Amino acid sequence: EPEVTQTPSHQVTQMGQEVILRCVPISNHLYFYWYRQILGQKVEFLVSFYNNEISEKSEIFDDQFSVERPDGSNFTLKIRSTKLEDSAMYFCASSDRFEHEQYFGPGTRLTVT
Amino acid sequence: LAKTTQPISMDSYEGQEVNITCSHNNIATNDYITWYQQFPSQGPRFIIQGYKTKVTNEVASLFIPADRKSSTLSLPRVSLSDTAVYYCLVGDMNQAGTALIFGKGTTLSVSS
Numbered sequence: 001e002p003e004v005t006q007t008p009s010h011q012v013t014q015m016g017q018e019v020i021l022r023c024v025p026i027s028n029h030l031y032f033y034w035y036r037q038i039l040g041q042k043v044e045f046l047v048s049f050y051n052n053e054i055s056e057k058s059e060i061f062d063d064q065f066s067v068e069r070p071d072g073s074n075f076t077l078k079i080r081s082t083k084l085e086d087s088a089m090y091f092c093a094s095s096d097r098f099e100h101e102q103y104f105g106p107g108t109r110l111t112v113t
Numbered sequence: 114l115a116k117t118t119q120p121i122s123m124d125s126y127e128g129q130e131v132n133i134t135c136s137h138n139n140i141a142t143n144d145y146i147t148w149y150q151q152f153p154s155q156g157p158r159f160i161i162q163g164y165k166t167k168v169t170n171e172v173a174s175l176f177i178p179a180d181r182k183s184s185t186l187s188l189p190r191v192s193l194s195d196t197a198v199y200y201c202l203v204g205d206m207n208q209a210g211t212a213l214i215f216g217k218g219t220t221l222s223v224s225s
Contacts, residue, residue: 004156031210043157043200043215050210058212091156097209100145104156 002026004105006092012111013082021077021108023092032075033093033102034067036060043091049075082112115139115203122220131188133219135201138182146177146184149200151218157200161186188221196223 005024013019025032034046047057049067066078075094079086089109093102118136125131137146145164149157161168163175163184174187188195198218204211 033212035213042217043151043213045212045214048210048212055210056212089154093156093213095209100147100162100209100211101159102213104158107154107156109154 002103004092004094004103006090006105006108008108009106010109010111012113015084015112016081019079019082019110021079021090021092021110023075023077023105024073025075025092025094026096026103027073029094029096029103031055031095031097031102032067032069033095034077035091035093035104036088037091037107038085038088046077079110082110084112086110087112115141115144117201117203117216119199119201119216119219121217122222124222124224125191127192127223127225128190131191131195131221131223133186133188133199133201133221134183135186135203136183137201137203140181140203141205143205144181144203145205146175146181147202147204147213148173148175148186149202149213149215151198151200152196157213157215160199191221191223193223193225195221197221 032049037043047061089107091107092105095102115137147162148160151157161175168175176185200218
């Protein structure tokens with residue numbers, strides 16, 4: 001069964017550093033998403049991406065965040081200058097044109113120290 | 114998006130049927146009801162989606178009454194591996210690319 005993959009599984013960074021989280025969505029999917037989940041809290045939507053542009057973003061997704069699809073397979077989330085409160089599990093998801101179901105990756109645990 | 118209300122937690126024993134009810138009084142005509150499951154340290158996983166009446170798949174059943182103001186996820190004969198958080202989401206999810214808005218979900222604990 002096709003699946004979404006994410007790298008790295010765990011990233012530790014110092015406050016103020018830039019991080020890039022990587023995702024490989026399912027190959028025939030057209031819609032891509034990033035969500036995050038702070039430990040013990042609910043899953044929060046960050047951004048959706050379609051046709052090489054952001055289609056929707058939440059209030060969390062401020063100027064510190066950016067997304068990119070640098071090639072035909074990867075989808076990345078960049079946090080320009082990390083803060084302590086950015087520590088969370090970040091999930092990438094993808095979906096196709098016809099199905100409503102979003103397929104989530106295993107997540108990247110980001111720890112900002 | 115319609116607000117949903119579901120129990121914070123439920124306990125069950127192996128082999129029992131578990132029913133998790135979700136209230137969504139302000140559901141709109143175009144809204145569907147979708148349930149996701151999340152195991153610790155994993156991403157959410159789609160379980161089932163429905164619009165009205167009953168939907169069944171290999172994992173669960175979803176019962177939706179005629180007024181659609183609530184829905185019930187039914188898990189037949191649960192096992193220890195069904196211990197997870199279950200989320201009820203309501204929205205126009207027939208539109209491709211719709212953001213999923215998660216609540217706190219229901220934490221189901223299954224014991225032997």
